[in-house]
Amino acid sequence: MIFSKDRPFLLVGAGKMGGAMLSGWMAEGLDPSAIVVSDPKPGAEIRDILNTHGIRHVTEVPADLAPSIVLIAVKPQMMDVVLPAIAPAIRPDTLILSVAAGTPISRFQTAFGPVPVARAMPNTPAMVARGITAVFPNEGVTEAQKDTVGTLLSAVGKVVWLDNEDQIDMVTGVSGSGPAYVFWLAECLAEAGKAAGLPEALARELAEATVSGAGELMHQSPETPTVLRQNVTSPNGTTAAALEVLMAEDGLKPLMTKAVAAAVKRARELAG
Structure with missing residues (x-):
């Protein structure tokens, strides 16, 4: 690690994403004395973490803090x-790690000067340690900082x-926003079950368990999603009948392509 009590790791923003990361770090055994959290109004769960581990909390970042790394969340x-x-506290060798959508590296260098910056795009499954984060480091980031x-x-x-860096917007459209697409799939599947005649609560329970279970199977299996789909699909069976609809020319694939393209377009608009 490149941070210490004298050159701490500063977390700016302890909301859902920042809080999830802080929980993960404590579970991994990071030294709490080397961490400083800046958030004007941390939630009850974050306050519990801060108090339990004795992590320093500030509402305003002192100019003499001199953090080794700053995570902007x-x-x-x-x-x-x-x-x-926070600019007065930044030193020339301070690494800026950003998980903020739509904020390019150039924005941080305008604010802080030619500092090393790594721009990251996580997603909300990070809250249960099952996220995926894509990172682009600029040329100033050292190998030690990357580690x-x-x-x-x-x-x-x-x-x-x-x-x-351009790939960040594409990642946003796939994995950054992607969990919402999956949650919507669960909602739609539940509504379809209800429309087919199932009680609403049962349809919702079946849909949620199916989506989360299929995701876990995909996570644990060495097979590709294509093979897993084929394994479930018997010729002329019920699954094949449903897939004829979903895989039609006007089915799920073109719709998902349009959805991701819309998210990428919006990400680029936010980045200016």
Whole structure:
């Protein structure tokens, strides 16, 4: 790790994503004395973590803090307030790690100067340590800093590295926003079960267990999703009948392509 009590790791924003990461780090045994959390109004769960582990909490970042690494986990619309507020504490070798959607590396370098920046796109399954985070580091990020970023982010799931910053918007459309697509699938499947005649509560229970169970099977199996789908599908059976609808020319695939494209377009708009 590249941070210590004297050059701490600063977490700016302890909301759902920042809080999930903080929980993951504590579970991994990170030294709480080397962590500082900046959040004006941390929730009850975060306050419990801070108190349990004795993690330092500040509402304003002191100019003499000199963090070795700063994780910025606030909403993009808060950047105009947050970045100037923490700028006095940033040193030339401070690594900025951002998980804020729609905020390019150039924004941080405008605020802090030519510091090393790693831009990351996690997703909400990080809250149960099953997320996936894509990261793009700029040329100023050292190998030691990359190792630290990988260790920190792997506490909440898988980590993949990107070749260029433009890929962040594409990742946003697939995995960043993707959990919402899966949740909507569960909602739609439950509604379809209800329309078929099942009681609403039973249809919802079946749909939620099916979606989460299929995801876990895909996670644990060495087979591809294509093979897993084929394994479930008997010729001329019930699954095949349903897939004829979902795999039609106007079925799920073109709809999903349009949905991801819309998310990517919006991510690019937010980035300016």
